[in-house]
Amino acid sequence: MTAKETKQDQRILTYGQAINEALDQEMARDQSVFVMGEDIAIYGGAYSVTKGLWEKYGDERIRDTGISEGAIVGAGIGAAMTGMRPVVEIMYVDFMTLVMDQLCNQAAKLRYMFGGKIKVPLTIRTEGGAGRTLGAHHSQSLESWFMHIPGIKVVMPATPYDAKGLLLSSIRDDNTVVYIEHKMLYNTKGPVPEGEYTIPIGKAEVKRPGKDVSVFTYSRQLLFCQEAAEELANEGIDVEIVDLRTLLPLDVETIVESVRKTNRAVIVEEDTITGGSGAEIGMRIVEEAFDYLDAPVKRVAGADVPMPKSAALESLAIPSKQSIIKGIREVLQ
Amino acid sequence: MTKSSNKTKTSAAKPVNKRSECSKEQARHYLRQMMHIRKFEDKMMDLMSKNIAQGGSHLYAGEEAVAVGAIAAIRPDDYIASTHRGHGHCVAKGGKLNELMAEILGKATGCCGGKGGSLHLADVSTGNLGANGVVAGGLGIATGAALSIKMRKDDKVVICFFGDGAMNEGIVHECMNMASKWELPIIFLVENNLYGMSVAIARSSRLEDHTKRAVAYDMPSSSVDGQDVLAVRDAVATCAQRARDGRGPSMLVANTYRYYGHSRSDPRAYRTREEEAYWHDRDPIKLFSAQCIETGILSENEVKAVDDSTTEDIEQATQFAVDSPMPEASELYTDVYA
Ligand SMILES: Cc1ncc(C[n+]2csc(CCOP(=O)(O)OP(=O)(O)O)c2C)c(N)n1
Numbered sequence A: 001m002t003a004k005e006t007k008q009d010q011r012i013l014t015y016g017q018a019i020n021e022a023l024d025q026e027m028a029r030d031q032s033v034f035v036m037g038e039d040i041a042i043y044g045g046a047y048s049v050t051k052g053l054w055e056k057y058g059d060e061r062i063r064d065t066g067i068s069e070g071a072i073v074g075a076g077i078g079a080a081m082t083g084m085r086p087v088v089e090i091m092y093v094d095f096m097t098l099v100m101d102q103l104c105n106q107a108a109k110l111r112y113m114f115g116g117k118i119k120v121p122l123t124i125r126t127e128g129g130a131g132r133t134l135g136a137h138h139s140q141s142l143e144s145w146f147m148h149i150p151g152i153k154v155v156m157p158a159t160p161y162d163a164k165g166l167l168l169s170s171i172r173d174d175n176t177v178v179y180i181e182h183k184m185l186y187n188t189k190g191p192v193p194e195g196e197y198t199i200p201i202g203k204a205e206v207k208r209p210g211k212d213v214s215v216f217t218y219s220r221q222l223l224f225c226q227e228a229a230e231e232l233a234n235e236g237i238d239v240e241i242v243d244l245r246t247l248l249p250l251d252v253e254t255i256v257e258s259v260r261k262t263n264r265a266v267i268v269e270e271d272t273i274t275g276g277s278g279a280e281i282g283m284r285i286v287e288e289a290f291d292y293l294d295a296p297v298k299r300v301a302g303a304d305v306p307m308p309k310s311a312a313l314e315s316l317a318i319p320s321k322q323s324i325i326k327g328i329r330e331v332l333q
Numbered sequence B: 001m002t003k004s005s006n007k008t009k010t011s012a013a014k015p016v017n018k019r020s021e022c023s024k025e026q027a028r029h030y031l032r033q034m035m036h037i038r039k040f041e042d043k044m045m046d047l048m049s050k051n052i053a054q055g056g057s058h059l060y061a062g063e064e065a066v067a068v069g070a071i072a073a074i075r076p077d078d079y080i081a082s083t084h085r086g087h088g089h090c091v092a093k094g095g096k097l098n099e100l101m102a103e104i105l106g107k108a109t110g111c112c113g114g115k116g117g118s119l120h121l122a123d124v125s126t127g128n129l130g131a132n133g134v135v136a137g138g139l140g141i142a143t144g145a146a147l148s149i150k151m152r153k154d155d156k157v158v159i160c161f162f163g164d165g166a167m168n169e170g171i172v173h174e175c176m177n178m179a180s181k182w183e184l185p186i187i188f189l190v191e192n193n194l195y196g197m198s199v200a201i202a203r204s205s206r207l208e209d210h211t212k213r214a215v216a217y218d219m220p221s222s223s224v225d226g227q228d229v230l231a232v233r234d235a236v237a238t239c240a241q242r243a244r245d246g247r248g249p250s251m252l253v254a255n256t257y258r259y260y261g262h263s264r265s266d267p268r269a270y271r272t273r274e275e276e277a278y279w280h281d282r283d284p285i286k287l288f289s290a291q292c293i294e295t296g297i298l299s300e301n302e303v304k305a306v307d308d309s310t311t312e313d314i315e316q317a318t319q320f321a322v323d324s325p326m327p328e329a330s331e332l333y334t335d336v337y338a
């Protein structure tokens, strides 16, 4: 690594700024990239992610739309099929419910149905998760729905570094990528190199090597897992944390490798437990690494309820440092 | 401001309708409700800035005459479907201030047990089918309620509140078409506050006159000064009569303005301070108070009495909400299924 790169690596950005920079760099590099969504121009996005881009690129490439999610994604698909590389924003993942036909029946299937003769290089940026006591329509984690759609990719970065690199990869990918941010991560900070760099989609990363137990997680829950691991380290329990980063395609190889090493697996996910991402991850472990397991696979996940408003209930509906520690202890018994 | 929103401005600038009939009791009631809503929202802003109220709240301040006028025109047993900007609808439909305030603070004593919050605020016992976190989320619900009324041969009506921004959601059009074809007893009440979040109508649609949308469904439509509580009441009364008579739905566009930003952090860069001042000049509470005094329906002292008592009510509701307990952990899994 050159001296210059080392210095750049130390530049600190927030998660939101990292995403903004990725959009900016990709728009500057590739004229076919444009952004479309609600309140992304003058307002700069509900969570300020597109701030400054409208001033720089104007109405033509930073397009405010009406409140029309179906049309935003639908038009994104059509534009993607015919030479553009759109990045569309759906303000909350909860409103992805309104674009499921476009995503599931159109974007995901067109290439296959037309015998591989079409590509849909569309990126759908959206944002989910609980933590701001916004209640049942603004706090969901719906990634497992998207994992069930062959033909698309699902990316959920947890750090500013990953957010930038994975967004560049998503935009450059020739497939439709659902890129899900977490509302509680926008102000988290971390090192982000100034230049362009990509992180391969479908590649997990060991964020903390350990030997006693593997924790598989993604998005905001990574932070809770790191806190839990710190606390357990004081007791001499050495937790390995694997940040999946991409949920579809899942990096089964890295998952299996980690289980082989630690022989114990805990999956930490914010979505509701029944039919959640952990169900798929856990089953992959059972199928591909059963012989290495010294304990049943454990899930620490969201409660099977619509997200309650009250802060007192919301915090109980998703994993916490405490519930993660409890889950880890269970598989260590 | 765009040329066309100027147009809306002119039509909203009509003088308060003086011909409307209004008894002393009614005047006091409308004023009390509008003041309750205004003070409720001002208090909410205060609680949010102190972080006593967490999460988001879309405040109704500035738009009071729409909810109060519209709901004054229907019966207590009629239905409304509300929006993400729903506090005012709840108050006007007869929700209890204590329980509404407690709900927004996520307390066990809230009208939804703390599970709904601002975005899902509703005292359903008052015929309120609920605020909705999804823009245009109330359209299907309201249309279905109207269908149910018709199928059960009831004589109720539904007011479906939604914003100018919601107008661009597909379901709005699907519902208007269905309601028109089946002649359902529903009033599509557009709260036109000129913006959907930051996006001015002209930035998201070529058609700035919402009433024209109704033409596509062969449905009568008109617009009304949403700062004039009596004008709103009378316009809704006409629509409600039509619905009750079995003649089907109508659309009413109430031109109004929200005072606060879309959310607490909104710097309101998309609109001018002059435009805001213009609308503050046409404050629905100021206008109606002045009208009452001028026409002698209420004396200055009577207006002042309403002002004082509503301040007191809001202070009391706030105290109740702040003092109330959080829900028990055991509540997490209740109410998921019937
Ligand atoms: C389906 C959906 N898309 C986007 C949002 C985010 N959002 C909340 S309120 C709002 C603006 C709504 O505008 P309008 O219907 O005019 O109502 P107003 O807020 O002006 O009362 C937006 C975009 C949402 N809640 N639901």
Ligand SMILES: [Mg+2]
Pocket: B163, B164, B165, B191, B192, B193, B194, B195, B196, B197
């Ligand atoms: Mg509006």
